Amino acid sequence: xxxxxxxxxxxxxxxxxxxxxxxxxxxxxxxxxxxxxxxxxxxxxxxxxxxxxxxxxxxxxxxxxxxxxxxxxxxxxxxxxxxxxxxxxxxxxxxxxxxxxxxxxxxxxxxxxxxxxxxxxxxxxxxxxxxxxxx
Numbered sequence: 001x002x003x004x005x006x007x008x009x010x011x012x013x014x015x016x017x018x019x020x021x022x023x024x025x026x027x028x029x030x031x032x033x034x035x036x037x038x039x040x041x042x043x044x045x046x047x048x049x050x051x052x053x054x055x056x057x058x059x060x061x062x063x064x065x066x067x068x069x070x071x072x073x074x075x076x077x078x079x080x081x082x083x084x085x086x087x088x089x090x091x092x093x094x095x096x097x098x099x100x101x102x103x104x105x106x107x108x109x110x111x112x113x114x115x116x117x118x119x120x121x122x123x124x125x126x127x128x129x130x131x132x133x134x135x
């Protein structure tokens with residue numbers, strides 16, 4: 001059985017809540033090798049969904065890079081970001097979110113739900129299938 005819990009909970013709280021469980025931090029602040037499960041981890045070479053031939057560094061970079069705001073469109077630098085820092089694009093800086101582009105150069109904006117299905121999940125699935133083998 002797998003349980004997902006907030007990183008903000010202390011190890012003591014998690015241990016009490018899930019006695020005997022193995023606790024793994026798979027966030028961008030987690031230890032090696034578990035950090036590789038973070039969507040922020042820059043595996044590189046991740047195909048950008050709905051964008052034939054385009055590659056991104058991380059799942060989150062692709063997600064944020066295809067996000068469209070009132071005052072900002074696709075951000076190719078975000079898609080290529082390899083630092084695990086500065087990846088979040090916010091409404092405070094860019095205005096309200098209008099949706100996600102259905103690929104680089106597309107005129108189509110996807111809803112949040114459709115973008116999760118057509119962008120985020122395929123990119124993360126590619127990472128699971130191609131980047132997490134033992135080295």
